[in-house]
Amino acid sequence: MVDAFQIVRANLPFLGSALLVTIELNIASIALALALGTAMGIGRVYGGRWIDRGLGFIIDVVRSIPILVIMVWVFFGLPLLLGVTDFPAFLAGVLALGIHSGAYIAEIVRGGLGSVRGGQLHAALALGMSRPQAIARIILPQAAIRMMPPLSTRIVRNIKDSVLASTIAVQELFWAANLLEGETAKPFPIYTTLMVFYFLAIVAIARALDRVYVKVAVRGAA
Amino acid sequence: MFYWPAFFEAFPALLPGLLVTIELTVLVMPCALIVALVLALGRLYAPRPLARIATGWVEFWRATPLLLQLYWLYYVMPSETGILLPGFATVAFGLVCNVSAFLSENFRAGIASIRPGQRHAGLALGMSERQAFFRIVVPQAWSRVMPETASMWVELFKETSLVSTLAVADLTYQALALRTANYRTLEVLTALALSYLVLAYPQAKFCDWLYRRHRIRE
Numbered sequence: 235m236v237d238a239f240q241i242v243r244a245n246l247p248f249l250g251s252a253l254l255v256t257i258e259l260n261i262a263s264i265a266l267a268l269a270l271g272t273a274m275g276i277g278r279v280y281g282g283r284w285i286d287r288g289l290g291f292i293i294d295v296v297r298s299i300p301i302l303v304i305m306v307w308v309f310f311g312l313p314l315l316l317g318v319t320d321f322p323a324f325l326a327g328v329l330a331l332g333i334h335s336g337a338y339i340a341e342i343v344r345g346g347l348g349s350v351r352g353g354q355l356h357a358a359l360a361l362g363m364s365r366p367q368a369i370a371r372i373i374l375p376q377a378a379i380r381m382m383p384p385l386s387t388r389i390v391r392n393i394k395d396s397v398l399a400s401t402i403a404v405q406e407l408f409w410a411a412n413l414l415e416g417e418t419a420k421p422f423p424i425y426t427t428l429m430v431f432y433f434l435a436i437v438a439i440a441r442a443l444d445r446v447y448v449k450v451a452v453r454g455a456a
Numbered sequence: 457m458f459y460w461p462a463f464f465e466a467f468p469a470l471l472p473g474l475l476v477t478i479e480l481t482v483l484v485m486p487c488a489l490i491v492a493l494v495l496a497l498g499r500l501y502a503p504r505p506l507a508r509i510a511t512g513w514v515e516f517w518r519a520t521p522l523l524l525q526l527y528w529l530y531y532v533m534p535s536e537t538g539i540l541l542p543g544f545a546t547v548a549f550g551l552v553c554n555v556s557a558f559l560s561e562n563f564r565a566g567i568a569s570i571r572p573g574q575r576h577a578g579l580a581l582g583m584s585e586r587q588a589f590f591r592i593v594v595p596q597a598w599s600r601v602m603p604e605t606a607s608m609w610v611e612l613f614k615e616t617s618l619v620s621t622l623a624v625a626d627l628t629y630q631a632l633a634l635r636t637a638n639y640r641t642l643e644v645l646t647a648l649a650l651s652y653l654v655l656a657y658p659q660a661k662f663c664d665w666l667y668r669r670h671r672i673r674e
Contacts (some may be wrong), residue, residue, distance in 0.1 A: 295657070300615070421527075428524060429524055436519040
């Protein structure tokens with residue numbers, strides 16, 4: 235008991251390399267989610283009625299399916315549908331997390347864009363900007379600041395959901411912990427260390443995002 | 457490519473799992489609501505040390521991955537404390553802790569969002585503390601808290617899929633078992649996704665409707 239955590243210390247390099255995979259997985263999937271979410275959010279607000287409805291349906295479908303199910307479907311099912319062999323687990327993890335978070339982010343973007351008053355767009359158009367210019371330069375920057383609190387919640391959520399990639403054998407942190415537990419049969423030190431680590435990391439990231447928001451919030455005030 | 461008979465045959469095989477998923481959701485939610493209310497009231501009105509402890513507890517469950525929480529309860533709790541619960545009870549307990557933490561934050565914010573003047577007005581009219589809370593604060597907080605609570609229900613319904621990793625035979629577990637039995641991976645997993653979709657989609661739409669109906673107008 236005194237040195238139960240010896241097992242963790244001895245395997246720090248192994249866990250460290252797995253942490254790197256967790257970080258890569260999150261950066262890639264959050265980037266994908268932001269790109270997808272922004273595109274879909276803009277499409278819903280400015281794309282006209284039918285694009286709005288179509289995207290709305292797709293977003294609701296994605297949001298109705300658990301992330302774990304999306305993950306196993308993308309990893310096991312999608313390659314069969316496409317006739318691809320050797321589909322990398324990491325790619326499946328990025329796709330699944332990116333699509334899942336992207337659907338939620340699309341709704342955040344839609345809400346943010348909708349919160350910028352119509353007069354802003356009219357003013358930009360009156361100054362001779364084109365519609366895409368007005369959206370990109372006037373509406374989006376203001377909306378982006380207002381979107382930050384829900385976005386940071388979603389980013390944190392993405393980090394927590396990323397442990398599910400262990401179920402499709404992405405060699406991230408939780409996968410490594412399970413492997414170690416399987417080899418040593420010492421769940422207490424391994425899972426406790428992981429728990430403390432995730433707690434501290436997530437609280438730190440949430441605080442950091444919050445601090446950034448507090449700094450820029452004034453510029454987003456209506 | 458897509459073998460339709462295997463797809464249709466999957467649904468009856470998934471049914472027992474679906475019942476476990478529903479059972480888990482229906483069992484966990486009321487428990488989580490009660491725990492969440494206690495936590496929220498504790499954070500708002502209990503003496504400071506107690507409120508601090510409640511806040512720490514809530515933060516812990518909110519800031520760690522659910523899957524890790526369930527694994528910890530499933531593997532560490534029995535090995536360290538000797539408490540050996542059945543798998544179903546373990547994951548139900550974990551889900552209650554997790555969901556109640558999120559709900560309590562929602563409740564706390566909802567109650568705190570009602571301006572103190574409302575309570576003071578109630579007291580000025582001769583109501584007791586308790587009366588002012590239950591007749592003035594709670595009814596107003598309720599409409600702010602309710603949509604979020606409903607979407608937590610849908611969230612829980614989906615989150616129960618994680619218990620499949622701990623050998624609790626829910627909907628996801630049955631599908632993954634069927635997949636290894638008949639190797640109709642694409643058909644079985646598509647049937648699985650469709651099952652969740654058909655069940656969760658109307659619930660999610662209902663939540664959207666609740667949000668629209670209870671939009672806050674200051």
